Amino acid sequence: MNKSELVSSMADAAGISKAAAEKTLTGFLDAVTNALSSGDKVTLVGFGTFSVTNRAARQGRNPQTGKAIKIPARTVARFKPGSKLAEAVK
Numbered sequence: 381m382n383k384s385e386l387v388s389s390m391a392d393a394a395g396i397s398k399a400a401a402e403k404t405l406t407g408f409l410d411a412v413t414n415a416l417s418s419g420d421k422v423t424l425v426g427f428g429t430f431s432v433t434n435r436a437a438r439q440g441r442n443p444q445t446g447k448a449i450k451i452p453a454r455t456v457a458r459f460k461p462g463s464k465l466a467e468a469v470k
Contacts, residue, residue, distance in 0.1 A: 416457055426464035433458050 381389070383405070391401035412430055415422050421431040437453040461469070 424462065426462045428459055428461040428465055431458050431460070432456070 387398055387402045387405055390396075390405060391398045394401065396404075412422050416430060416432050419432055421429055423429045432455055435454050435456055438451050440449050440451045441447065442449055
């Protein structure tokens with residue numbers, strides 16, 4: 381499912397226009413992005429938790445040459461599914 385399909389599904393489920401559903405989705409994405417950017421986490425009970433985690437620097441290998449390379453430390457976004465979502469996917 382892509383963004384436009386998600387917007388259509390949201391509009392149908394809520395009985396609102398596609399434009400209103402797209403504004404709602406954009407607002408949600410902006411709110412989650414801003415929270416994660418400031419180091420907060422976003423928890424939606426039953427659905428899951430968006431959080432930020434740090435990955436340490438580590439050694440890796442170039443698969444073509446086999447040469448060792450340094451992979452720098454970085455901060456990444458993470459999603460952990462909630463119990464209802466995990467159960468629905470089973």
